[in-house]
Amino acid sequence: MTLTIEVSGLQVRYGEAVALHDLSVRLPGGRIYGLLGRNGSGKTSLLSTLAGFRKPSAGAVVIDGQPVFENPQITRRVCLIQEGGGVGDDTDTVKDAVQVAQRLRPGWDAQYAATLIDLFELPLRKRIGELSRGQRSAFAATVGLASRAAVSMFDEAHLGMDASTRQAFQDELLRDFIARPRTIIISTHLVEEQSPLFERVLILREGRLLLHEDLDELRAQGVSLTGPAATVDDVVAGLTVLNQQQLGPTKSVMVYGALDDARRAAAEAAGLELGPVAVQDLFIHLTEPTGAAR
Numbered sequence: 387m388t389l390t391i392e393v394s395g396l397q398v399r400y401g402e403a404v405a406l407h408d409l410s411v412r413l414p415g416g417r418i419y420g421l422l423g424r425n426g427s428g429k430t431s432l433l434s435t436l437a438g439f440r441k442p443s444a445g446a447v448v449i450d451g452q453p454v455f456e457n458p459q460i461t462r463r464v465c466l467i468q469e470g471g472g473v474g475d476d477t478d479t480v481k482d483a484v485q486v487a488q489r490l491r492p493g494w495d496a497q498y499a500a501t502l503i504d505l506f507e508l509p510l511r512k513r514i515g516e517l518s519r520g521q522r523s524a525f526a527a528t529v530g531l532a533s534r535a536a537v538s539m540f541d542e543a544h545l546g547m548d549a550s551t552r553q554a555f556q557d558e559l560l561r562d563f564i565a566r567p568r569t570i571i572i573s574t575h576l577v578e579e580q581s582p583l584f585e586r587v588l589i590l591r592e593g594r595l596l597l598h599e600d601l602d603e604l605r606a607q608g609v610s611l612t613g614p615a616a617t618v619d620d621v622v623a624g625l626t627v628l629n630q631q632q633l634g635p636t637k638s639v640m641v642y643g644a645l646d647d648a649r650r651a652a653a654e655a656a657g658l659e660l661g662p663v664a665v666q667d668l669f670i671h672l673t674e675p676t677g678a679a680r
């Protein structure tokens with residue numbers, strides 16, 4: 387069953403410092419959300435509050451109609467994997483840690499956990515404290531996936547994983563999500579690499595929700611134009627340029643905002659090639675600091 391998350395007027399403070407300001411958002415279940423934001427924008431604060439690890443300083447986090455904090459009925463259906471692993475006791479072997487996870491997590495699928503341990507080539511007899519950083523993350527990812535929690539959250543869970551392991555994790559996450567839809571939230575700085583997973587994207591900036599929309603809507607906010615430099619410059623004059631590259635006489639420019647009909651017609655008449663913009667370029671543009679946080 388998929389669970390809806392409702393966040394209303396959420397504030398998270400650390401003493402005087404406000405990490406999240408009056409954040410409200412509704413996240414229907416059965417989707418993969420990407421949670422993006424620059425360093426310090428509030429992603430971990432939000433995820434740890436959604437998981438019930440942290441009490442809201444003000445406002446509410448409600449899952450399936452019930453407050454999350456100190457509510458085991460809900461928190462047992464939520465799993466947050468934090469960066470750097472943090473799953474299992476350092477002195478336990480991987481095998482012991484799997485058994486602990488099995489006892490603690492109601493939706494645990496032991497067979498699936500064994501498949502993932504094989505996939506990530508994790509040494510069952512080694513202690514958690516003896517694993518490399520990437521192996522630790524792979525073990526945490528194993529716990530996050532095999533828990534099959536109705537709300538599964540991964541906060542920079544890929545840290546230290548090599549490229550092949552990250553790819554295997556991404557493929558596995560998508561495969562398992564399709565077979566068993568649930569709410570998955572992935573916080574990451576690997577915007578371009580991981581965005582193909584996302585159906586919807588949340589962007590935090592300086593503790594506020596800047597944007598919450600479908601990945602396709604976000605993608606539609608940018609366009610790239612390629613062709614003879616002078617013609618490209620003419621067509622994009624007055625638009626917000628995100629990025630540009632020139633190779634000999636050919637220039638490629640990424641702009642923010644959809645092209646109006648007149649510009650599109652001019653671009654097509656001049657034979658310019660139109661294409662999509664990298665999500666990462668849109669993200670960098672949208673999250674430029676306002677200066678308010680300093």
Ligand SMILES: Nc1ncnc2c1ncn2[C@@H]1O[C@H](COP(=O)(O)OP(=O)(O)OP(=O)(O)O)[C@@H](O)[C@H]1O
Binds near residue numbers: 405
């Ligand atoms: N334990 C803490 N005590 C004081 N301030 C904190 C604490 N944890 C986080 N903060 C502050 O809260 C804000 C949000 O931090 P948070 O860790 O939620 O951001 P983040 O988006 O996850 O960052 P990153 O991408 O760097 O992991 C930052 O300004 C940070 O300095």
